[in-house]
Amino acid sequence: MDSALIPEGAKRCSFPKFAIGIVIVGAVLLWGVFAMGLIWWKGLNQTNMNDYYGFALWIWADLAVIAVGGGAFFTGLLRYIFNIDELKNIINFAVIIGFICYSSALLILAIDIGQPLRGWFIFWHANVHSMLTEVAFCLSAYFAVLTIEFIPNILENRQANKVPFFRHLAHNMHGIMAVFAATGAFLSFFHQGSLGGVAGVLFGRPFAYREGLLIWPWTFFLFTWSAAAFGPCFTLLITKITETITGKKLVKDNVVNLLAKISGWMITIYIIAKIIDTIYWATVTAPSLGFNISHFYTNNGFYGYWILITEILVCGLVPGIILIMKSTRENPTLRLIAFILGVIGICLNRWVMVLQVMAVPVMSFDTWALYFPSWQEIATTILPVAYGIILISVTYRYLPVFPQEAELNAVEPAAETE
Amino acid sequence: MKVDRRSFLGLGLGAVAGIAVSPVGLKLTDDSSIWTQNWPWTPVPADGEVIYESSVCSLCPGSCGISVRKIENRPVKIEGRENYPVNNGGACLHGIAGLQYLYDPARVKTPLKKNGDKFEEISWDDAIALVAGKLADLRKSGSPEKFAAILDKEQGSVSGLFKRLFKTFGSPNFYTMPSFESYLEATAAAIHGEGKTIGFDLENADFVLSFGAGIIEGWGSPVNCFQANASRKERRAKLYQIEPNLSNTAANADKWVPIKPGTQADLALGICAVILKNNLFDSNATMNFKGGFNKFAAMLQKDYTPSKTAEITGVKAADIEKIAGLFAKAKKPVAVFGKGRGDGAQSLKELAAVHTLNCLVGNINKKGGVFVKSKNKYLEFPDESMDSIADAGFAKPKAGRYMNQLVEKINSSSKSVVEALFVYNANPCYSLHDTKSVKQALGKIPFIVSFSSFLDETAKEADIILPSHTFIERIEDVPSGAGLAKTVVGLTKPVASPVFNTKNPGDTVILIAKALKGSIAQSFEWESYNECLEGVTARIWDSLSEDGYAVISKGAPIEPAAVNLSFLSGNPPTVQAQGDFGLTLIPIDNMRLINAGAYVSPFAIKTVSDKVLKGKNIVVEINPLTAKGLKNGGFAIITTPIGTARVVVNFNEGLMPGVIGMVEGLGHTFENKYVSNKGVNVNDLIGPVIESGSGLDAAFGIKAKISKA
Amino acid sequence: MKQENNKEHKFGMVIDLDKCTGCGSCMVSCMSENNVPFKEDESNKKDSITWMRVYKLTNGKSFPDTETAYLPRPCMHCAGKGGHGHSPCVSVCPATATEYGHDTGIVSQIYTRCFGCRYCMGACPYHARYFNWWDPKWPEGMENYLSPNVSPRMRGVVEKCSFCYHRYQAARDKAYHEGRNDIEENEFQTACTTACPAGAIVFGDLNNPAHKVHQIVKPDPHPDKWNRHVVGKSRNPKVFRLLERLGTNPKIYYLSEREWIRRKGDNYLDGEWDKIKNHHGSSSHG
Ligand SMILES: Nc1nc2c(c(=O)[nH]1)N[C@H]1C(S)=C(S)[C@@H](COP(=O)(O)OP(=O)(O)OC[C@H]3O[C@@H](n4cnc5c(=O)[nH]c(N)nc54)[C@H](O)[C@@H]3O)O[C@H]1N2
Ligand SMILES: Nc1nc2c(c(=O)[nH]1)N[C@H]1C(S)=C(S)[C@@H](COP(=O)(O)OP(=O)(O)OC[C@H]3O[C@@H](n4cnc5c(=O)[nH]c(N)nc54)[C@H](O)[C@@H]3O)O[C@H]1N2
Ligand code: SF4
Ligand code: SF4
């Protein structure tokens, strides 16, 4: 039915099967859209946020999707700037995932603010001292870059490619993609960093506050590095999920292992830096402000030391080591476990840097604040997931996302029927 | 033109690009943001000329001078009036929130008449005619004494008009709610003789020994007390606070002396005993004592030795001796009584015992001491004309001495005791102990007229409501009292024109009197309340109208006050709490709530801690030692001999073990979502305990048990 | 008024916690002065707009050694590290919707510019900032008492104590019309200060030695020798600021004779307090 749009030589499931899948995920999406409408119509009283939790689930979701979306800029950097040619086989997908992550982040931001129609004041009345201003500018610019990086892939659709203008455009864009990749990497460096700065500059919040270099707190660098380190884990995890669902091998193991190895080294270096940062913060920064580290991790079951151990050791050091050691990295199960742990770890880090910051009392007579999101917040946070699944399904179906797909599946056309 | 795919795409892209570079997008974006800055549902207050008008707050007996900021005649802010002799610029949160009462949509907006379960609107003329008709019938039936009134106070010209109506009608059954002023008069009567009241010169005292008086909890004239208390720091004056819970006053005091609930009288007598035994008393003062001073002293040395007193009160004998020494040796000591806000239940034994301390150390009528003054007599009503019905009826005995006896009598009598009732500025169905029996008594009264501005618990029981102006809309004389050292009469002025179809209660009474014709009408020959007020306050009217207040007395009275200790010398029994459960539930007064008269405003209730009110649940305080099996923050059931309530528990180390503290002023049940149906009314759980001899309801609390809900 | 005549003010407060009774007049006066809305249930203090909030402190001891006290908390009008005007909240606001007035020391809030991102709330360790989760609604007729001097806020923006800036403007205008260069101490007093029946709040210009607030606080003209971020530390040993060590440089000072209360003002590691408690202030930890 839609075969004219499907890339040449690619095998796809039947249209009705595809449509049913889309409808199911679409229902979840609509639920999220409904919640979003409620929030825009009635305001943020639809959430469980309060004056202690001004930043909550959404800001975490924002930071998390942007962190895992870091696979796009980092893979782009490796592919176009460091010329690691094998990565051309996964760059399209990395860009699509990045596009999904960043568009989701912008959408969540538009829901999260109390006056969405005035959101543009962040540009119009920009305060150069604010990390959020830096985030807004870089994020928007980088989203534009991602769109530009995405366009050639869209134009490679079988029908679009028939239009000579589009064909030439796609070709020429590929040619200058290094410029965009460089721009993207530069912008990402700043917005990932400034997202880290969002928490790190809060000198009124000793749990978040970090010293740093010039105007940038250490979290600035840690966030950039961690996004670069864990982003590829997410790209590879989504690739693996896509392969499982489609029942096809889409990217060759040598490509996966190469990216996994780079990610492993990045994670390990990051975790060492993170451990040093944590030790310095716990033994120097916080005590200088009158806080023992135990102040931040006791009093309630949820924010216990377990969260620190899980983030740094279980979901940081462990995946890092798995991915740098050849034997474990090339074991598909261990490699998958490492990806999963890595993605949990980075999300947990963003959680801690948003929600635990709000939970910890600062005034000696203040109290811990715990919070559970409302269904509207949950629905709008799941919304981008549904949107991502749909976009990946559509792009996978209609665009030549995986250059190695034809090669890997030509010999075994029966694979799909499994 | 043929629209093929290419030209379509081209056109589309062109249009998008065109709109993008045109100012349309920017304009729409800008307009939409401007719209969010001017949402039509966000009010835009009108601006205009600003003026300030001074008046007096009469929400509580404090009688503070206020200054009302008005914009184009619209009051927008109430503040304390600078240099006013009572409060000098300060104001409490309730007074400041006064405009919320004025504009409250839950007010009674026009006279109402009950029809079945519902109120119907009725015109003022019809309402007055109806009330006068009912009263005329009652009078004709030959029992004018079955007409009763419940007011908040006796002082002032509006109360004067009510009293006059009752006298000329022929009924002695005029009651006031228990108030601090009524206890001051009862104490003065017991020790110094009738016709007197008491004022405490706290701002000059150097040692205040408070037997639970909530000096910063709304006791006395609240703002005046706050100021006197705050100046302690500069004056190096001391405050010792004796009560079972760490109230704000106790926390602010130099020392908190925890004491078993209900034993303050015994401690006061124990301290008297030490003062006498150690010859610490002022012998000049005691020379003038009459009525069994020796008997009193002998009783003390027998029944109130330090060790016996310690046993009863839980205060260490050494501490008793030390406090006695500090108190007696201070230059300007004052002992103050009136637990909490001073308007709840009190025992005369306690009031008298504490006041005896003042008499012993000779601080009566001295600067920094206690002023025993004549009752405020600035009003001069012309003689009333009494017909024979009035004379006969007025001479009959009252149905009960105080409110609680009246309630008791109505409930226990098979015959009708009261046929018609007026209620003004009082909410007995909420503020008296055992509200259920109060409501039952009111239920037996065939005709109730309320003068309330709000549809409160008692107004809901009425047959007719003749709504009064709030204090912001009416003129009235407001005499100070409530233990203030000086005597000031202030003038409340109508700073706003009436928002609803209400009247000054003075005018309403005059209209009713006129409608009753005959000698009653002859006693009310004023055109209006304004005219009446000017006439009856003629002596001070110039000062009232020009300055907004008149100072009747200040400084210590010159005449000495006789002291008669015969009431105490026989050691009347100390009132015990009702019931035999293991714990004692006591009411706690909280400045941010109101437990009598008006109800709390939305602003004031907003300030109430979540350790007092959480959602719709009241939070009670209990020492963790007493809270076996309970969870901090968890639900519990409190049971007393007269009721049960579901509460949230808050562990508080500032409560004596064995005591449960429950705040007063919550649990209203009328229609007002901001202040009603929040928590429980502690008066639903505590029943009256009548002190033999005085007849006062002296229930300081009630025995209770608490268990996990 | 000519610019050179404009003295640089640094408005601030000192609140005597030994006098404060916890009565709540300051809270209500502030609400009434500044058109603060109210709603049906205000018992969840985490979403109840109270520009002035009065906290209850306890010494944590058990009966009968328990002590309590009250601590009123308006916005601290933080001057930020080194006193340069980079308040925790001002420095983070992406839209410049809250600013530090260098001539007044007042941290302003521009409701119509704020787009409700709430970053400033996360930045403020004092919880002095409140978000309008709901449309402000007054019961029918009650909007009649609203003051035109302070605009009612719309849903979706942050608000906080303004040090009653409109009163400053009124005073400044009056002085200008009367040909004076500067306002008098008593011409600009905040609504909480004038309402306090205990006289616990003293408000004025910390830069002006003639003002009572300056005389009580005696602000140190030099940065703290232990912590260069801290400026304007009080030289009165009974005076402290909340969380002084963080370098937020609040302009609300507190006064108490009671050591346990002064200790509550900041966080201390074991043993630190005993070393510094007899010296003025609390930011040192050496
Ligand atoms: N605290 C504080 N006070 C300030 C300032 C500040 O930053 N902080 N800024 C000062 C400055 S720069 C200025 S110019 C003044 C502004 O002072 P004002 O002019 O008083 O400004 P607003 O309070 O914003 O608005 C006044 C009133 O106009 C209403 N209003 C809004 N739109 C309309 C309309 O279309 N018609 C009518 N009739 N009313 C409308 C608003 O709701 C508000 O009640 O404020 C000064 N006062
Ligand atoms: N949300 C919102 N936005 C508005 C308005 C509004 O009412 N609400 N009003 C609009 C209007 S009318 C105006 S004028 C602008 C005002 O906008 P701005 O002028 O940007 O804002 P303000 O906060 O009023 O004042 C800015 C700073 O100036 C300081 N300041 C006050 N007086 C002086 C002075 O005499 N000299 C110096 N150097 N600094 C001073 C204040 O403390 C504050 O830090 O905002 C406009 N935007
Ligand atoms: S203390 Fe009483 S009289 Fe004074 S302002 Fe408060 S309510 Fe009014
Ligand atoms: S107290 Fe909070 S809101 Fe006020 S200036 Fe400081 S950081 Fe900003």
Ligand code: SF4
């Ligand atoms: S909520 Fe408003 S004032 Fe606060 S940071 Fe965001 S835009 Fe600025």
Ligand code: SF4
């Ligand atoms: S200074 Fe003004 S705005 Fe700030 S708390 Fe006091 S009354 Fe409220």
Ligand code: SF4
């Ligand atoms: S008004 Fe004064 S005494 Fe009352 S709570 Fe506020 S600061 Fe304390």
Ligand SMILES: [Mo]
């Ligand atoms: Mo302006």
